[in-house]
Amino acid sequence: MNQPVTHKQPTSLQTTTFSVIFAVSFCHLLNDMMQALLPAIYPNLKVQFGLSFTQIGLVTLVFQCTASLLQPLVGLYADKRPMPYSLATGMIFTLFGMLVLSVAWSFEIILLAAGLIGLGSAVFHPESSRVARMASGGRHGLAQSLFQVGGNLGSALGPLTAAALVASFGQRSIAAYSLLALIAFIVLWNVGIWYKTHGLKRMAGHVNAALPAGITQTRIVLSIMVLLALIFSKFIYMSSITSYYTFYLIDKFHVSVQSAQIHLFFFLAAIAGGTILGGPLGDRFGRKIVIWVSVLGPLPFTLMLPEANLFWTGVLSVVIGVILASAFSVIVVYGQELLPGKVGMVSGMFFGFSFGMAGIGAAFLGYVADHTSIAFVYRVCSFLPLIGLLAAFLPNLRAAKASG
Numbered sequence: 268m269n270q271p272v273t274h275k276q277p278t279s280l281q282t283t284t285f286s287v288i289f290a291v292s293f294c295h296l297l298n299d300m301m302q303a304l305l306p307a308i309y310p311n312l313k314v315q316f317g318l319s320f321t322q323i324g325l326v327t328l329v330f331q332c333t334a335s336l337l338q339p340l341v342g343l344y345a346d347k348r349p350m351p352y353s354l355a356t357g358m359i360f361t362l363f364g365m366l367v368l369s370v371a372w373s374f375e376i377i378l379l380a381a382g383l384i385g386l387g388s389a390v391f392h393p394e395s396s397r398v399a400r401m402a403s404g405g406r407h408g409l410a411q412s413l414f415q416v417g418g419n420l421g422s423a424l425g426p427l428t429a430a431a432l433v434a435s436f437g438q439r440s441i442a443a444y445s446l447l448a449l450i451a452f453i454v455l456w457n458v459g460i461w462y463k464t465h466g467l468k469r470m471a472g473h474v475n476a477a478l479p480a481g482i483t484q485t486r487i488v489l490s491i492m493v494l495l496a497l498i499f500s501k502f503i504y505m506s507s508i509t510s511y512y513t514f515y516l517i518d519k520f521h522v523s524v525q526s527a528q529i530h531l532f533f534f535l536a537a538i539a540g541g542t543i544l545g546g547p548l549g550d551r552f553g554r555k556i557v558i559w560v561s562v563l564g565p566l567p568f569t570l571m572l573p574e575a576n577l578f579w580t581g582v583l584s585v586v587i588g589v590i591l592a593s594a595f596s597v598i599v600v601y602g603q604e605l606l607p608g609k610v611g612m613v614s615g616m617f618f619g620f621s622f623g624m625a626g627i628g629a630a631f632l633g634y635v636a637d638h639t640s641i642a643f644v645y646r647v648c649s650f651l652p653l654i655g656l657l658a659a660f661l662p663n664l665r666a667a668k669a670s671g
Contacts, residue, residue: 303425342615
């Protein structure tokens, strides 16, 4: 995409500030590690509180929808009135969410904890995505992938630490995770200082940025709708894995809870690997082709998964994770290029929609599982990557070279 250039920015504004990118990526790891703890301990909560699959889905729905409904609003507000210290402030909600979850005595209190953790995410994701773009120096795909891979690693570590800590020491041990929120608060406070003193200057040129050349407002709206449909496909399928994969493995292959959580870890680790590939590939080969391959590409493997034995289930889940994960960072950057000057709104909308779809998907799939079986859920979800065909309707955009 050829952006109009009105003036040459100082070199200091064009460089990639990796220290800031790694800082928000590290906090993304801690944030999503705490979030991933919740679905990882679903088997424990199900037994302890006698929850149905529908109630398990409702816990995810409260968490995801709390985050999804607020993220676009946070992003839109920050586009107009940037909030350098909002990242640190938002982490306080996650800290209290961990503490409440550690002492929860009823289903309703679990829902409260899920909501608090969701509030923390509502602030963290759009603003930290904005900071990654500020620090990118024009390497937008790379910066977004580095930022997102932190979250993927955290999501992978959540079930692993749950297997080691919560399964061994019980619900009260969840309080230890609040220390992670405290560490993230300290790091993000320092990121806020950089945001205020350097980051705002980098974003100044995007306030009145022009729309992509030759693309009408109608085409942009239609493209955003296609991107949201692709996110729907990706995150509904992801929800089937993150919320119910452990139950699927236990039900079909009779493995232990700890073994199932380790399998979930490998899938989520594959997500981290795919994420780190997507952004740089989009920078190099173009966003559209990477989006196309990453959303439609898993189809053969998702169709094979319900028929596979335990070994091949593990292998296929890893392959699916790598391919699917390469999509999201590219979709976010593509959307930011479609709507320059609205980085926060786009980030919040896409992160929020992904959270919402995951929550709605978890609740709906839990309801279906209660009335059919987990195996049936995986058969239905195996066709979701077909939605990737819609990528054909996206316009071709060249990766923007301007910094910010």
